[in-house]
Amino acid sequence: MKDKLICIIHYALLKAKEKGDLSIQEIPSIVLEVPKEEGHGDFATTVALSLAKSEKKPPRKIAEIIKDAIEDSGGILERIEIAGPGYINFFIKDSAWLSVLSEIEGKGANYGRSDIGKSKPVQIEFVSANPTGPLHIGHGRGAAVGDSLARLLSFAGYDVKREFYINDFGSQVENLGNSIYFKYRELSGDNEAAKVVRAEAADDETPGAQDTSNLYLGEYITDLAKDFIARPEFQALPEDEKKIYCREEGIKMMLRQIGETLLKFGVSFDEWYSERKLYDPKNNLVRAAIDELREKGLVFEDGGAVWLTTTRFGDDKDRVLIRNNGQTTYFASDIAYHRDKFMRGFREIVDVWGADHHGYIPRMKAAIQALGHDPDEFNVLLVQLVNLMREGQPVKMSKRAGTFVTLEEVMDEVGTDACRFTFLLRRPDSHLDFDLDLVKSQSSENPVYYVQYAHARLSSVFRQAAEKGIVLPPIEKVNLSRLSLPEELAIIKRLSVFPELVEKAAEAKEPHRLTYYLQELAGELHGYYFRHKFISDDLELTYARMHLVKAVRQVIATALGLLGVSAPESM
């Protein structure tokens, strides 16, 4: 509808120019919006205002000229008004709106799908949690945002791949292995050896380690240690190989657990990319990346370390790639990894990060440019941390002490639908208080149920109709003009906006717009449902209304699907 109108206005401008009424150099992009005030029409444009300066004419005069030049060959316009300083307000005929229902009926689950992405290969990397512990609620938010964004972009015509980057290379997984090994020694009654392990771990040069060691102390570590102890293959190993076994099997077990949790959360990946792959002796991508940067003259040595001149690309300071002890940095891995992403053919890369990593963006953007890519092809979506609450009080958590609530536990307590919807209720970069009691026990007033209930209600209507032996005729055989109530037209108008909403949400990478849209649509539906019977003795009206709510049900289901939330038939 909107597109049609833009065409009409565009054509009118051309015509006015031809006639010499307007001297337009180039046709401005036509901003067409839906006014908040109903009396201002279905659409309004401000072109007359923006042309005022260059035309040297009063905006209202220009609006008059445009209005006169408009040709409504399709007959969709009821009338045109000029208002305020020079707005042009368009009123669409009710009959024209009804065609939206036929469109939805025809496209079904594909209503709203678009090709603005033009099959552009996009990669979304998200979660990417270290395989050193279970997922927590912050990972859950990242998972919900990343997954929903992937669905959204895919629906908008992008060729989307989802990826999980596994940090299985550096000191973090070393700590995991040490932790399990330590626990194993302890459980075996060898406290002296356990102390040695602890001391070794504490000897790590990591400055942040103020405690006695870097060992993870969560209960899952004990579980893993017990598991390994029960394995004959573990017991059969010589002592010095057990530590390696702990690390390797520990990673494997943690990854499996993470994967299972995510699957339960409705999230899957196309690729699990191992950091170790970057250090393959036959094809060392980190070395290759550094070599490439060196050839470009962007690398220098200082203090025995190898640096990248990220300051040339806007970073505060240059960054180390290879430490003076010969070890590469995490940054070096990341450069190689992102270089590989581009080499795999992705033309846009999206990383979903926790907001606490935001300081890392400038150097990564710099690295992307150093590699010769457009920094706009690399986007970081920051997801703010989640405050887990219970009864209004923050839940204290500590990773190292192992006192944290896992994502799994949260899901079990509040349900995956409520969990996902709540994560997508706000902009990703705003802080989120996740109150377990609010999301769960107050479930009857939870937005997710409000929306799902609308879907279930309509499903129930169709069951009722079927029981009464009502067979809905095809839409072209139905007299849709019986839909004349204000709320019916309001709902149709909202349905008509859905495709544009999807496009905008995809472009802005903001899945939360869908949750707001859903709440508004569900709200209108509930009000309509309460005031009017859909199934009545007036069969013609019944058919028309059933087609209307069928379209509503379709759009709710589609939008929920983009959020990864189920659309139940009954509740």
Add this chain to the structure above:
RNA sequence: GCGCCCGUAGCUCAGGUGGAUAGAGCAACAGCCUUCUAAGCUGUGGGCCGCAGGUUCGAGUCCUGCCGGGCGCGCCA
């Protein structure tokens, strides 16, 4: 100290890339089930959009400075 994010109703937050009189949910108060699901509906009250300037026909939205909150600033990952 420097950098990034945030500041909108009592609370939690929207506000479509500059448009007309700033919205929703929760909380509070008053009502609605012999009817396709009351997980629902209807109504009421509630605002210096942190503060001060600037840009222009027009600013919650863009720019600058300040105030308040969060986060980050390693040859850690």
